[in-house]
Amino acid sequence: MSANPRYAHVTGWGRYAPSQVLTNADLERMVDTSDEWIVSRTGIRERRVAAANETTASMAAVAAMRAIRTAGIEPDDIDLILLATLTPDYWMPSTAALVKEAIGNTRAAAMDVAAACSGFVYAYATAQAYITSGMAKHVLVIGAELLTRFLDYTDRNTCILFGDGAGAVVLSASDEPGGGLGIEMTTEPQGAYMIWLPAGGAKSPPSAGTIARGEHYIRMEGKETYRFATRTLATTALAAIRKAGLEPADIDLFIPHQANIRIIDAVAKGLDLPMTKMFVNLDRYGNTSAASVPMALAEAANSGRIKVGDMVVIVAFGAGFTSGAVAIRWTAEPARGVAGDAAVQPEDVTVRLPVDWDSVDPIPEALADLMARPGAVDPPLDDVVPGDQPTHANHQPGVQPDPHPDPQEAQA
Numbered sequence: 001m002s003a004n005p006r007y008a009h010v011t012g013w014g015r016y017a018p019s020q021v022l023t024n025a026d027l028e029r030m031v032d033t034s035d036e037w038i039v040s041r042t043g044i045r046e047r048r049v050a051a052a053n054e055t056t057a058s059m060a061a062v063a064a065m066r067a068i069r070t071a072g073i074e075p076d077d078i079d080l081i082l083l084a085t086l087t088p089d090y091w092m093p094s095t096a097a098l099v100k101e102a103i104g105n106t107r108a109a110a111m112d113v114a115a116a117c118s119g120f121v122y123a124y125a126t127a128q129a130y131i132t133s134g135m136a137k138h139v140l141v142i143g144a145e146l147l148t149r150f151l152d153y154t155d156r157n158t159c160i161l162f163g164d165g166a167g168a169v170v171l172s173a174s175d176e177p178g179g180g181l182g183i184e185m186t187t188e189p190q191g192a193y194m195i196w197l198p199a200g201g202a203k204s205p206p207s208a209g210t211i212a213r214g215e216h217y218i219r220m221e222g223k224e225t226y227r228f229a230t231r232t233l234a235t236t237a238l239a240a241i242r243k244a245g246l247e248p249a250d251i252d253l254f255i256p257h258q259a260n261i262r263i264i265d266a267v268a269k270g271l272d273l274p275m276t277k278m279f280v281n282l283d284r285y286g287n288t289s290a291a292s293v294p295m296a297l298a299e300a301a302n303s304g305r306i307k308v309g310d311m312v313v314i315v316a317f318g319a320g321f322t323s324g325a326v327a328i329r330w331t332a333e334p335a336r337g338v339a340g341d342a343a344v345q346p347e348d349v350t351v352r353l354p355v356d357w358d359s360v361d362p363i364p365e366a367l368a369d370l371m372a373r374p375g376a377v378d379p380p381l382d383d384v385v386p387g388d389q390p391t392h393a394n395h396q397p398g399v400q401p402d403p404h405p406d407p408q409e410a411q412a
């Protein structure tokens with residue numbers, strides 16, 4: 001291979017979603033909303049919630065190991081770890097550093113990337129630049145979020161939208177044509193305060209006052225964000241496609257940020273494409289921010305929606321406002337992903353905790369009942385066809401889950 005390889009192929013992919021399910025029916029008991037409103041305005045039916053012993057790093061590490069197994073390389077083959085998140089475990093160290101240790105890598109540089117929901121696409125583009133400049137051969141790119149700990153469960157504008165999860169890809173250097181052929185990224189700071197988390201940073205350090213005012217929760221102007229998203233997703237995707245020398249009709253599958261089915265529908269219309277070319281899994285996971293695109297990409301590959309030689313476009317928008325898209329020529333055998341997923345279980349990966357330091361119970365009070373009831377055990381990640389009514393061990397059709405189950409009965 002040449003010193004400056006021209007291409008960065010997707011060679012591995014993996015994802016992880018926590019087992020506990022938060023349904024629209026659960027949210028109906030917390031805020032003044034309805035399943036009908038949430039489904040018709042967003043397309044979301046349920047989302048996943050991380051357990052108390054899970055963190056952004058732990059979910060990221062499982063998705064990362066699955067991507068590494070899919071790629072058929074060893075953790076130490078990774079030269080650089082980029083982790084996109086707006087919900088890091090700590091301000092410092094980076095969550096990427098914790099993941100590096102958890103996956104058993106001794107060589108890589110590791111850092112977090114902050115571009116909100118566009119973070120994974122920004123990190124992907126950065127990884128490709130490292131590879132094509134000859135600075136790295138294999139880059140692990142992760143999107144991971146634990147959003148349910150940053151939501152105000154009295155604010156129906158935001159708490160219905162978001163969920164937890166992680167997705168990852170391995171990008172590998174090659175002289176063979178393939179991988180990302182066109183990249184577009186935009187940042188429009190006039191939207192900076194349309195979706196933001198006011199307190200906890202240097203401008204507004206955490207205090208009793210910021211907590212009393214709920215400034216440690218995500219705030220959002222939904223309508224403005226919606227307007228930006230519908231305008232920018234199509235134009236950003238189109239720019240990436242044209243940079244690859246192609247037209248929208250040449251694309252086999254779009255993997256859009258999973259924020260709202262109406263936004264995805266508008267993008268399809270804007271590009272004059274049928275919805276069958278848009279991959280959708282937001283009905284089961286909600287908006288997982290930077291994790292949304294890699295989770296959807298891995299699911300699309302594993303469920304047979306992507307074939308070798310296909311052109312796939314990943315496209316996202318998010319706070320900032322940011323947006324990003326990559327037009328990718330897919331070259332890896334899709335079946336490898338199923339084996340990669342099966343090869344790694346959550347208990348195989350451990351994130352080291354600080355010594356002599358006890359965190360508070362991280363589960364928001366509004367979710368305490370939910371987390372006390374049994375979650376699905378090893379939930380299949382592709383458990384429903386998009387659009388179908390989801391079914392789960394703890395949520396059968398027509399049967400309302402008991403909101404206050406007897407925990408002892410649950411353990412029996």
Ligand code: ACO
Pocket residue numbers: 032033034037038041042116117118156157160195220222223225226229259260287289317318319
């Ligand atoms: N349940 C019931 N009613 C609700 C709810 C709810 N959960 N939320 C709002 N409403 C009400 C509003 O109060 C309003 O009532 P009113 O007419 O009496 O004032 C009515 O429903 C309509 O509200 P809108 O805000 O106009 O609803 P809209 O159709 O715009 O949908 C939504 C709101 C879903 C938030 C939409 O604007 C959206 O998806 N925006 C984009 C959000 C997004 O994608 N954010 C992620 C950004 S990415 C990142 O970086 C994190």
